[in-house]
Amino acid sequence: MQTETNLIHIGTEFNKTKAVVTPIFQTSTYLADEDPQEYITAATEPKHPEFYHRHGNPTNSQVAAIVAKLEKTEDALVLATGMAAISTAVLAVVNAGDHIIAQNAHYSGATLFLKEFLSDYGVEVTHVDQTNNQSFVDAIQPNTKLIYIETPSNPNLDITDLEFVGQLGKERGILTIVDNTFASPINQVPADFGIDVILHSATKYLGGHSDLTAGIVCGSKDFIQKVWRRSIILGASLSPFDSWLLLRGLKTLSLRVNQINSNALALSEWLEKNPAIKKVSYTGLKSHPQHGLAKKQLKGHTGMLCIEVAGKDETDEFKNAQTILNNLKLFANAASLGGVESLVVHPASMWGSHHSSSQKKVSGITLGMLRISVGIEHIDDIIADWEQAIEKI
Structure with a gap:
C-alpha cells in the first residue's frame, strides 16, 4: 500500500x-x-x-x-x-x-x-x-x-x-x-x-x-x-x-507536508529576491551550499527555512529582524514548528539561555536570523504578510 x-x-x-x-x-x-x-x-x-x-x-x-x-x-x-x-x-x-x-x-x-x-x-x-x-x-x-x-x-x-x-x-x-x-x-x-x-x-x-x-x-x-x-x-x-x-x-500527514513543502519553496524564492533579506537558507534553493546532497536525500524540502535580515551591522540586523517579527500577522512568534499554522522565532533570543556566544557562533546562529516554519495557509496570504512586515523596516 x-x-x-x-x-x-x-x-x-x-x-x-x-x-x-x-x-x-x-x-x-x-x-x-x-x-x-x-x-x-x-x-x-x-x-x-x-x-x-x-x-x-x-x-x-x-x-x-x-x-x-x-x-x-x-x-x-x-x-x-x-x-x-x-x-x-x-x-x-x-x-x-x-x-x-x-x-x-x-x-x-x-x-x-x-x-x-x-x-x-x-x-x-x-x-x-x-x-x-x-x-x-x-x-x-x-x-x-x-x-x-x-x-x-x-x-x-x-x-x-x-x-x-x-x-x-x-x-x-x-x-x-x-x-x-x-x-x-x-x-x-x-x-x-x-x-x-x-x-x-x-x-x-x-x-x-x-x-x-x-x-x-x-x-x-x-x-x-x-x-x-x-x-x-x-x-x-x-x-x-x-x-x-x-x-x-x-492521518493527514502526507496532505499537510506536501502543501507545506510547496508553500515553503515559494516563500523562500520570494524572500531570496527581496533586498531586505541578506541570506535565505532553504534546502530547496539552488543557492543552498548542499542543494545537491539535499536533492539526493529529500523527496521534499520541508517547511523549515532560515533567513538573515540585512542591516548596516549586527545591531541594525537585530533591530530589523525584530521589526519584521513584531509586524508579521499570520506568522505567530512562538516556539515549536511543523503545525498547520505558520510560526517564526528569533533563535538567538529563544536559545539565549541555552547557548553561549561561542556556541551560537559555531551553530551558525546570528542576531539577524529568523527561523520560519511555514504552515498550510494560502501562499498568496503568506507572501503578503511578509511583504507588509518588511515594509515596516
Whole structure:
C-alpha cells in the first residue's frame, strides 16, 4: 500500500472495538485474563498494550505501527516528548566511559543533553562539522558507541550525508541515530541510507496541530525492546489523550507536508529576491551550499527555512529582524514548528539561555536570523504578510 493509505489503515488491529475511529483508552490499568499465563505474558512482554499504561496502550501501539511502516523499521516506541525519545534512545546505547560523535548544530534540548547531562555521567561527546564527512571519521575513538546526527539541522538547515554516516557506522560497528523531525518521513527515510535508529519529536509534523507533545523512536525490534526497558524505568509515558491526538494528526500527514513543502519553496524564492533579506537558507534553493546532497536525500524540502535580515551591522540586523517579527500577522512568534499554522522565532533570543556566544557562533546562529516554519495557509496570504512586515523596516 502507498503512504497515504498506510497512514489511515496500518495498526488498526489494535482497535478491538467496533468504532471506526480508535477510541481514547483513558485507563491506567487493565483487567487480568482468567488464564494466569496470559497475565504473565502481558506483564512481561515489551510494549504490551493492555497491562499497565507505563508499559503500553492500544493507541500507542497503533501509532508506533504507522510510523515504523513510514520509516521502514521493524518497530517503534511512542514516548511523552521528543526529548524523552532522544534521551531514552541514547541512554539505551551508552554507558559511563563510552564516546559519542555529534554535530555542531542540534536542537537546543539535544545540545544540552549531549553537552551537560551526559558528561555528568561519564559519557564523552565530540561535536563535529556535519557538512564535512571526514570530520566524522577523524572523531572516531576506540570507545565510540554512537554517531548522533540531525538533518536538516535546527535551526540553520545544514545537511548531513546520511549514506556516508550510515556506511561508516556499519563499517566501524557504531550505532547511528538520526533526528528526522525537520524532514518527516514524508520527505526523508533515513533507513534507505543505512541509518539504524530514527527519532522524531512527534509534537511537530507528525502531530501537526500544535496541540500535543510526543516523541517516537524507530529501529529494530531488539533495539526498541532496549529503549522500552529504559522507558519503563524513566517513566516518560505518552498520555492516552495525546496518543489519540497523534493518531488523528498522522492521518493527514502526507496532505499537510506536501502543501507545506510547496508553500515553503515559494516563500523562500520570494524572500531570496527581496533586498531586505541578506541570506535565505532553504534546502530547496539552488543557492543552498548542499542543494545537491539535499536533492539526493529529500523527496521534499520541508517547511523549515532560515533567513538573515540585512542591516548596516549586527545591531541594525537585530533591530530589523525584530521589526519584521513584531509586524508579521499570520506568522505567530512562538516556539515549536511543523503545525498547520505558520510560526517564526528569533533563535538567538529563544536559545539565549541555552547557548553561549561561542556556541551560537559555531551553530551558525546570528542576531539577524529568523527561523520560519511555514504552515498550510494560502501562499498568496503568506507572501503578503511578509511583504507588509518588511515594509515596516
